[in-house]
Amino acid sequence: MKKTYRKFIFTMRTVAPVHIGSGYKFGTKEYINEDGLIYFPDMGKLYQHLVSEGLDEKFEEWLLKRNVQSTKVRLAQFLKANGQSIQGYGGYTVRMMQTTEQGGVRQHASRDRQSTEVNEVSQFIRDAYGNPYIPGSSLKGAIRTILLNTHWKDENFVQRYGNGKASEKKDVVDWGAHKNKQFDDIFNEIRVSDSNPMSNQDLLIVQKWDYSARKQIATALPVYRESIAPFKVIKFEIVTTTERATELIKNLSKYASEFYTDYKNFYLSEQPNEYVTDNLPGYASLYLGSGSGVWTKTIFRQADGIVQNRYQRMKTKMIGKGVMKLTKAPQVKYKFKESVKTLVHNNESFYEMGKVAFFIEEVTQDGL
Amino acid sequence: MAILTDETYVDKAEKVIKSLDRDNRNPAAFVLTTTKIRNLLSLTSNLYDESLGKQSLDGLTDKLAYLRVQFVYQAGREKSVKQLVENAEILGALKEINDVASLQRFSRYMEALVAYFKFEGGKD
Numbered sequence: 001m002k003k004t005y006r007k008f009i010f011t012m013r014t015v016a017p018v019h020i021g022s023g024y025k026f027g028t029k030e031y032i033n034e035d036g037l038i039y040f041p042d043m044g045k046l047y048q049h050l051v052s053e054g055l056d057e058k059f060e061e062w063l064l065k066r067n068v069q070s071t072k073v074r075l076a077q078f079l080k081a082n083g084q085s086i087q088g089y090g091g092y093t094v095r096m097m098q099t100t101e102q103g104g105v106r107q108h109a110s111r112d113r114q115s116t117e118v119n120e121v122s123q124f125i126r127d128a129y130g131n132p133y134i135p136g137s138s139l140k141g142a143i144r145t146i147l148l149n150t151h152w153k154d155e156n157f158v159q160r161y162g163n164g165k166a167s168e169k170k171d172v173v174d175w176g177a178h179k180n181k182q183f184d185d186i187f188n189e190i191r192v193s194d195s196n197p198m199s200n201q202d203l204l205i206v207q208k209w210d211y212s213a214r215k216q217i218a219t220a221l222p223v224y225r226e227s228i229a230p231f232k233v234i235k236f237e238i239v240t241t242t243e244r245a246t247e248l249i250k251n252l253s254k255y256a257s258e259f260y261t262d263y264k265n266f267y268l269s270e271q272p273n274e275y276v277t278d279n280l281p282g283y284a285s286l287y288l289g290s291g292s293g294v295w296t297k298t299i300f301r302q303a304d305g306i307v308q309n310r311y312q313r314m315k316t317k318m319i320g321k322g323v324m325k326l327t328k329a330p331q332v333k334y335k336f337k338e339s340v341k342t343l344v345h346n347n348e349s350f351y352e353m354g355k356v357a358f359f360i361e362e363v364t365q366d367g368l
Numbered sequence: 369m370a371i372l373t374d375e376t377y378v379d380k381a382e383k384v385i386k387s388l389d390r391d392n393r394n395p396a397a398f399v400l401t402t403t404k405i406r407n408l409l410s411l412t413s414n415l416y417d418e419s420l421g422k423q424s425l426d427g428l429t430d431k432l433a434y435l436r437v438q439f440v441y442q443a444g445r446e447k448s449v450k451q452l453v454e455n456a457e458i459l460g461a462l463k464e465i466n467d468v469a470s471l472q473r474f475s476r477y478m479e480a481l482v483a484y485f486k487f488e489g490g491k492d
Binding site (some may be wrong): 023027029030044045047049057063065104 | 405433437443450
């Protein structure tokens with residue numbers, strides 16, 4: 001196939017908190033929570049310091065202690081009790097969203113925990129310099145979901161096994177090399193770069209909230225995520241190498257809108273309108289990263305029924321199309337055509353987790 | 369006698385996994401979950417990768433010291449992890465690490481524990 005490289009700039013603006021996990025979760029004894037800031041010390045450094053102070057045995061003993069009244073056993077309390085400073089051990093600090101305010105909706109804290117108490121915090125993915133960034137693979141996955149739900153929506157992606165279980169048929173869209181066959185791999189022709197690096201100031205630690213339309217209750221869960229705060233701009237480069245790939249990327253905004261409309265009809269229409277985060281005028285929308293829910297990750301018309309089955313025997317049974325995935329972040333106001341707009345339309349500062357707005361423009365032709 | 373040697377660490381891992389508590393209501397399952405044992409493995413796998421191609425433990429010693437603390441921490445959080453850490457003599461074995469070869473042997477021991485855990489029916 002003839003190669004013609006075309007370059008696009010993908011400009012994203014978060015309209016809700018976005019979390020891409022590194023896979024690491026900070027435990028309750030690995031951070032210091034003070035005045036709305038969470039300090040994650042370099043625990044290696046901290047430990048070295050404690051060794052030099054002769055406190056290592058005491059520290060190990062404290063780590064082994066299990067205590068349900070956990071605010072008393074946090075790292076800050078241990079350091080203070082032993083006359084040590086609670087800062088200066090390397091690492092980094094991230095703002096924490098204060099979730100104490102109560103809104104009009106009935107809210108209840110999950111199980112026996114207080115909703116304001118922070119537990120495990122999922123780390124945002126970082127580069128070797130410690131700066132958070134969004135991997136191109138994450139964005140490419142979100143783009144792929146959009147394209148499979150629109151451009152390829154008439155294909156059958158469901159593979160059934162003898163035992164009734166189902167999985168995604170991965171070769172509907174051809175990929176990889178096959179013997180005696182022309183190489184045909186459309187997603188090889190779409191190359192998505194990593195984002196520019198961001199900083200810890202762009203991050204905000206937010207809590208997971210589930211909203212059940214059936215019960216009309218928002219539930220705070222003990223899940224905390226380092227997320228990009230709403231209204232941050234992030235840029236990516238997308239390079240396409242063939243005509244057909246260029247066509248898909250050029251029309252990405254159109255495909256995204258088609259996907260969004262269908263997603264709205266399928267899922268959002270069953271949810272209260274005030275919890276749906278606004279789309280930005282002039283931008284298309286997509287969902288990125290964790291916490292945005294299964295329907296934004298799958299070919300949802302075909303996954304409907306299969307997904308629910310999968311969770312039938314778990315503790316967290318999925319009823320209907322499941323709960324709405326929300327999170328709280330500070331309200332954002334912005335100006336559009338002389339009028340002031342807000343991103344959220346509820347008093348409780350609820351955002352749809354993982355929602356972003358984007359536009360895409362071609363920058364050069366062939367000039368790579 | 370050393371806790372881990374190249375000849376014995378796999379057999380030891382098998383014995384350790386067989387000694388772990390099973391779920392009362394479902395004897396096929398362990399009390400320990402895959403997630404928790406995988407968390408322990410992820411502690412060592414980074415260090416293993418960093419040790420590749422190195423001649424000595426220079427530059428890894430503080431990470432190694434903290435590795436011990438992390439095992440203690442994970443054990444403190446969950447009874448089933450504590451049982452694993454104790455039965456597998458992980459803290460003792462960590463003290464025996466004095467060169468790259470022993471660090472890599474320890475990492476393989478962790479892998480062997482995960483492998484036998486899976487083989488013996490360990491699930492989430």
